[in-house]
Amino acid sequence: MADADQTAVVKRVSYLGPPGTFSEEAAMLYAPEAERVPFFAITGAAGTVAAGQVDAAVTPIENSLQGAVTDTLDELIHGDHGLQICAEVAMPIVHNMAAKPGMTMADIKTVYSHPQALAQCGRYLSERLPGVAMGASLSTAAAVEQAMAEHGAAAIAPKRAVDLYGAAILASAIQDDPSNTTRFVVLAMRDHEATGDDRTSLCFSFDEDAPGQLYGVMGEFAQRGLNLSKIESRPTRLGLGRYYFLVDVDGHRTDPAVADALDNIRRSVSLLKIFGSYPRFRA
Amino acid sequence: MADADQTAVVKRVSYLGPPGTFSEEAAMLYAPEAERVPFFAITGAAGTVAAGQVDAAVTPIENSLQGAVTDTLDELIHGDHGLQICAEVAMPIVHNMAAKPGMTMADIKTVYSHPQALAQCGRYLSERLPGVAMGASLSTAAAVEQAMAEHGAAAIAPKRAVDLYGAAILASAIQDDPSNTTRFVVLAMRDHEATGDDRTSLCFSFDEDAPGQLYGVMGEFAQRGLNLSKIESRPTRLGLGRYYFLVDVDGHRTDPAVADALDNIRRSVSLLKIFGSYPRFRA
Numbered sequence: 110m111a112d113a114d115q116t117a118v119v120k121r122v123s124y125l126g127p128p129g130t131f132s133e134e135a136a137m138l139y140a141p142e143a144e145r146v147p148f149f150a151i152t153g154a155a156g157t158v159a160a161g162q163v164d165a166a167v168t169p170i171e172n173s174l175q176g177a178v179t180d181t182l183d184e185l186i187h188g189d190h191g192l193q194i195c196a197e198v199a200m201p202i203v204h205n206m207a208a209k210p211g212m213t214m215a216d217i218k219t220v221y222s223h224p225q226a227l228a229q230c231g232r233y234l235s236e237r238l239p240g241v242a243m244g245a246s247l248s249t250a251a252a253v254e255q256a257m258a259e260h261g262a263a264a265i266a267p268k269r270a271v272d273l274y275g276a277a278i279l280a281s282a283i284q285d286d287p288s289n290t291t292r293f294v295v296l297a298m299r300d301h302e303a304t305g306d307d308r309t310s311l312c313f314s315f316d317e318d319a320p321g322q323l324y325g326v327m328g329e330f331a332q333r334g335l336n337l338s339k340i341e342s343r344p345t346r347l348g349l350g351r352y353y354f355l356v357d358v359d360g361h362r363t364d365p366a367v368a369d370a371l372d373n374i375r376r377s378v379s380l381l382k383i384f385g386s387y388p389r390f391r392a
Numbered sequence: 393m394a395d396a397d398q399t400a401v402v403k404r405v406s407y408l409g410p411p412g413t414f415s416e417e418a419a420m421l422y423a424p425e426a427e428r429v430p431f432f433a434i435t436g437a438a439g440t441v442a443a444g445q446v447d448a449a450v451t452p453i454e455n456s457l458q459g460a461v462t463d464t465l466d467e468l469i470h471g472d473h474g475l476q477i478c479a480e481v482a483m484p485i486v487h488n489m490a491a492k493p494g495m496t497m498a499d500i501k502t503v504y505s506h507p508q509a510l511a512q513c514g515r516y517l518s519e520r521l522p523g524v525a526m527g528a529s530l531s532t533a534a535a536v537e538q539a540m541a542e543h544g545a546a547a548i549a550p551k552r553a554v555d556l557y558g559a560a561i562l563a564s565a566i567q568d569d570p571s572n573t574t575r576f577v578v579l580a581m582r583d584h585e586a587t588g589d590d591r592t593s594l595c596f597s598f599d600e601d602a603p604g605q606l607y608g609v610m611g612e613f614a615q616r617g618l619n620l621s622k623i624e625s626r627p628t629r630l631g632l633g634r635y636y637f638l639v640d641v642d643g644h645r646t647d648p649a650v651a652d653a654l655d656n657i658r659r660s661v662s663l664l665k666i667f668g669s670y671p672r673f674r675a
Binding site for chain 2: 150171173174175176177179182223224227231243244245246247251321323324325327328330331334337339340341342343344352354
């Protein structure tokens with residue numbers, strides 16, 4: 110979580126809605142006192158921060174099972190709002206089976222959820238509810254709404270959505286993989302000052318493929334003993350085979366070794382964008 | 393596409409179903425004469441190849457907008473079926489607005505599709521069908537079925553699904569981003585012999601994080617002039633922050649430079665898995 114000083118100025122925070130999503134849970138964890146405003150697309154959230162309607166936006170960036178949340182990466186790479194990452198939050202993803210109060214597992218005829226949540230509980234569903242129909246929803250919150258409205262329906266959803274709609278939990282932590290964790294980033298008009306335990310996210314690309322270019326960039330970090338906690342290539346939309354490289358490096362962009370590495374890298378790439386420096390999340 | 397000799401022995405090929413998916417289109421492109429068998433989860437497909445029920449399985453591995461298809465990566469990383477990549481196919485993703493024959497755009501009350509397809513046509517929907525409801529489906533093929541059954545419903549779907557269910561196309565190529573491309577891999581019990589224009593996919597990991605480890609591995613390729621066409625880190629499921637690194641390198645694993653690099657890498661990593669060597673796809 111961000112340190113108290115900087116989080117204190119966050120009065121209004123937007124999150125990927127509708128209310129009841131894991132993003133809302135992450136926003137509550139990041140800034141418990143702030144007013145929460147749902148948004149319905151990551152690009153929309155960026156606009157509300159830039160327009161000053163909210164102080165920050167909380168958006169998922171990576172799930173331990175599903176990998177990158179590409180809409181967030183694309184906003185960071187292509188967005189022209191000047192948003193920076195000022196904090197990160199990592200949260201375990203816990204799926205629950207929920208239904209109208211009074212219903213039992215034996216009453217369930219159909220289970221609704223977002224296809225990704227259904228997939229993350231696939232083994233549980235086939236073992237515990239064989240033969241029960243599955244229905245797709247646009248969000249886990251919409252699934253709970255459907256479960257409350259339709260006879261014999263249940264939903265797979267986060268606890269926050271279950272509470273919001275007055276549903277009851279029939280079984281909790283039903284996800285097949287207990288290590289399911291999502292990392293969220295907090296986007297604001299500036300990143301975070303150095304705390305001594307920071308991380309910097311950035312991306313770069315090259316005009317053309319040539320062996321060893323990426324190796325050269327990584328050498329700037331390696332030679333200074335800077336650990337990369339993540340590297341990822343992401344198609345440039347110029348077609349498969351042309352990539353942006355996204356890197357998380359331990360340290361703050363104002364640390365002398367990091368600043369020096371970035372100066373050198375700038376000279377060897379065609380594009381360098383620093384997404385921000387922020388404190389490493391400690392649960 | 394694989395060369396004629398090796399593709400000729402593919403009599404039965406499984407693909408990520410139901411019938412009408414982009415995976416079926418890719419299977420038709422890879423082995424036009426083969427019998428096609430749908431499967432409903434990537435792990436299931438791997439089992440059918442290993443059991444000899446089919447000769448190969450076609451599965452998506454990367455989309456230019458969405459990034460990696462993590463189920464396929466996980467099967468390659470964790471699967472114990474001994475499957476290898478023997479070919480790749482890259483295919484443009486074209487979404488169509490489809491409905492019962494006789495319907496017009498003005499008749500549409502609800503548009504069904506997989507949430508991902510709805511998202512990929514979001515701008516088109518808000519501009520051309522403002523105020524029309526959206527409904528989630530478990531697959532684009534299920535969306536066409538729904539559109540054929542429900543009054544006032546339409547579906548966003550690939551042409552193959554539209555044809556299969558006897559629906560009509562009201563508008564074609566409605567995806568917001570024209571560069572939407574998916575790369576599929578063909579999994580079989582052996583990879584492909586060298587053709588002189590090949591690619592090798594592999595993954596590796598380290599017992600613990602230490603600055604420069606990844607850099608050292610990449611140096612084995614860079615020092616031999618071998619181009620990496622892709623690099624990606626993927627959480628190990630031991631929690632966020634521990635990664636498998638997935639790399640595509642130009643060349644065949646039997647090319648002397650590639651073989652030499654792999655021998656050296658094997659000594660510096662805790663795990664090295666070679667997914668296979670296969671001809672680069674040429675449309």
